[in-house]
Amino acid sequence: MSAAENPSSENPRPTNPRLAVSLPGLELANPIMPASGCFGFGAEYAEYYDLSVLGSIMIKAATLEPRRGNPVVRVAETPSGMLNAIGLQNPGLDAVMAQKLPWLAEHFPDLPIIANVAGTLTEDYVEVSRVISTAPNVAALEINISCPNVKHGGITFGTRPEVAADLTSAIVAVSQVPVYVKLSPNVTDIAEIARAVAGAGADGLTLINTLTGMRLDLRRRRPIIANGTGGLSGPAVLPIALRMVDAVTRAVDIPVIGMGGVSTARDAIEMMMAGASAVAVGTANFTDPLACPRIIDGLEPLMDQVGIPSLEQLRAEVRSDHRPAA
Amino acid sequence: MSAAENPSSENPRPTNPRLAVSLPGLELANPIMPASGCFGFGAEYAEYYDLSVLGSIMIKAATLEPRRGNPVVRVAETPSGMLNAIGLQNPGLDAVMAQKLPWLAEHFPDLPIIANVAGTLTEDYVEVSRVISTAPNVAALEINISCPNVKHGGITFGTRPEVAADLTSAIVAVSQVPVYVKLSPNVTDIAEIARAVAGAGADGLTLINTLTGMRLDLRRRRPIIANGTGGLSGPAVLPIALRMVDAVTRAVDIPVIGMGGVSTARDAIEMMMAGASAVAVGTANFTDPLACPRIIDGLEPLMDQVGIPSLEQLRAEVRSDHRPAA
Amino acid sequence: MTVPTSGRPLRPGPQQLELVASTEIARGVFSLVLRRSEPEQAPAPGTFLDLLPQIPAVAGGAAVLRRPISIADCSADGRDLTVILRVVGAGTAALVGQTIGSPVDALGPLGHGFDLDAVEVGGRALLVGGGVGVPPLYLLARRLVDRGVSVQMRLGFRDASDVFYAEEFARLGEVLISTDDGSAGVGGTVADLASQPGARAFVPDGVFACGPLPMLRYVQAAFGAQVRTQLSLEERMACGVGACYACVVPDAGDPDHQHRICWDGPVFDAQEVVL
């Protein structure tokens, strides 16, 4: 349903039972949502289309204090992908609570928001989670555990099962809304991390975050990205994301929001066939600002073509195949 | 130097000091070689150009017994990449020794060959390595440690440092030629594996092997590849390969042959700038059968453009930057 | 060394062919005419081009694998090659959507085609095709007729809107058509055409087939033991030139061996392969 077809503001989110998805904390009109960091806090893309057509928005990571982020160059292109090292630039928790979330609530009152949470200490994560989960339009949290943990010598929370589990339970204890933990793909066994996080009480998982990559500038003989390495995203990572969503949904019972390289309705359906209950779209927004509505509009025609009565039925079918290991 | 420009068979491998690379066991006229599994045993591409223009050839994996490989479908396309699950189809060690290697020796007598070795038991690897290292044109071995190890419950040799190290030292003990170990990228910390393998006596490393991925067929609702998952290769993985080559060459002192997504001379120079001493080309051969000579021809013009006097000098420059951690 | 180890001249690498015509000849099926830069030897029927599409980012991004597409026809001077392709995914969509005059990156002709000598001059050849297995049979039929062989075509399609080249084939010999839904020709598959009077009257000296696996299995079973039967096979390919072992089919003669469809085929004798 594109903005043009839905000019009525009285009933901005008519539910289409074929596309609706029900997840902990989230009653989604459709499974498509922009991925965190790829859509700011919505205002810029609201110039391009009515955001109320979206299933949800995963807003940009909030940290306790404002962050200026990394020096430029922050992005580099790769074949069918990109590297980024934005460095979590954000206006800080207070500004997100006072301006960004109220702006979304005012303009898109029925749109459930997923708040992405980042930090470098467990305490930061817990405090941001506690506060942001009280915002009226925040329906769920997404915990970005790919940040380096200063207490554990800079290794990322997301690469050690026990560290990830401890962080999860600390956040679950304070959050007013369901907690989704966002997994890093830079690990030998993602299912192991998924099991640890699920065991610690996460309501759901989101994956994949970016893969670590590098590009070099031949003339300057050093990395293009000022930070050295950056996170790889975009269509290039789609097959890795699909494999990991498949592996994780076979390993745990909690729902997964899948992401990584989705740029067409075909990719989104494929992600759900791999086990995802809903699908986030990141880099594709940059190639095409109308990527999300284009994908949403493409779902039903494709479902007709390949014989999927409804996404709930697809999920049930996939779930019966994806039997978690005992 | 393209085949057309070098019709003389009297001096088939004139050495160009700008491009020459000297590595344990390998005196390469230039740094470019086809990657294992992407070039068979050379005969097919010999219909397209004179293989003596290559630096070397990494021939298809040999196992002790012939293998039929996996059922079809064995490949699937991904954005800027592909998945494969060929399943090590090969005629077995005896046929490689009796036919494939002699054919190469007959037609390309000066071309040093790197023999790729695979197996499922340590004993298989050791036996193949012992025998194949005696072939007159085999200048080095490349040990594919990404195969599942039946003794260790199916985990791949390449994901556990101690398992990888044990395999390496067993092979080094029997090989007549230098041993390069091929690392898997499907790990949390590739530098850790590299250190273990270097410590066990490997003469060099090659990386990266393929990343595990999946694609699904929307109509049949199951993976396209009959095997379920497949190995991702092609331009999509280039930034991951560069990051890993950078990380590994900072961690160990032995030379690295870099691969993963290289399809242009630019990519090859970038790989060497990340720390690789030579560069293998896999999937690009499928897009363009003349990929390797095209890349070789492109090296010198690009070196002129970006001011690289010779590859040896580039290596020295990069090596002084890449100081292995103490 | 200017000739490869095989002793034949070196094969050409990818060429940029000019797209000179693109026509929708059935629903979602396009005929493209691709012009080589100069007249060249006409390709053998049953060989294929391996085309590299330029897929836009919003349609899923870059292709690194070529698309194998059979050569359906060839101009008298050998310069213009016709291919007929059905849009099934992003690659075929990109190919048929190219601007006239723009270059199409093509490798080939590749593979080993049909053996025309299988049917003697004056003999009868039966050509069985299904869907986008039909195109290579057109160049084959032309060449057989040129040789003085009489041909009968049995062609299967999904429905009437799917049928193409019926008239072109009719100029060369008898054409029997089946459609799944009976909206054109006989309802059913090409197997159901065997009971037609025209078919029963035509006892072939050789059979040539290209199409979906069930159809090839039928042809293999129905004719393979009686008469020389050649089948053109399909499989997902990567290299297209025999190097990667993606496109294998088991060898009927040796359980340890598998043929490569791109290199040893795509045309095989029905008795060589296990389908």
Place this chain on the structure above:
Amino acid sequence: MTVPTSGRPLRPGPQQLELVASTEIARGVFSLVLRRSEPEQAPAPGTFLDLLPQIPAVAGGAAVLRRPISIADCSADGRDLTVILRVVGAGTAALVGQTIGSPVDALGPLGHGFDLDAVEVGGRALLVGGGVGVPPLYLLARRLVDRGVSVQMRLGFRDASDVFYAEEFARLGEVLISTDDGSAGVGGTVADLASQPGARAFVPDGVFACGPLPMLRYVQAAFGAQVRTQLSLEERMACGVGACYACVVPDAGDPDHQHRICWDGPVFDAQEVVL
């Protein structure tokens, strides 16, 4: 909701513009004319298009990021947009290599352009450009002259083979040219042009600049404190629409804040930014 939250009409998404002309106007520098499907409002000088190139697999594969390219000129009916681009990598190479008549995927015009009101009617505007920073100054010069502002251009290039649009600019005002090697105009950079008689005689009421960072720093230092000076900045971009925070430049007024070049710029007042 048919208008966005800003109250303005919704912005259009990517459009397929028709490539109607492509000309090499200096060594490796091409002017492309891109035709919109219908006449539209003329873009503001200093705004840019974000073009998505189709990079062939053998040149490194698919682009998912667009290429920001300034609008250099615009036809009277607003339909034809001229961009001038230097081939520096695979994306620009693919764009200039497209077949005439083929579609170019373009987003925009994007960004905030130069403020023409900075110079009063009858006043004097100095336009300083370097390399591929020169193109947006052409549409700017045309618009300023239309307004009744007199313009002087100081343009820096690498060498004589690199110079473009000198005659076109000369129709609008005085043009001073520098080249690094002195092979055209004055040897040195645009800074070295300041001592030329023509330059010393021209006291600007406003300065407009676009070019490499060292040039912008010079302009900022030389003019920023005296006269309203506008700088068009460049940075690697991802979204091009302000959402990803790739393209930031520090805010001179607030150490905690960074401007987004694609969204708040690319044109900034010299005093707003830390270069």
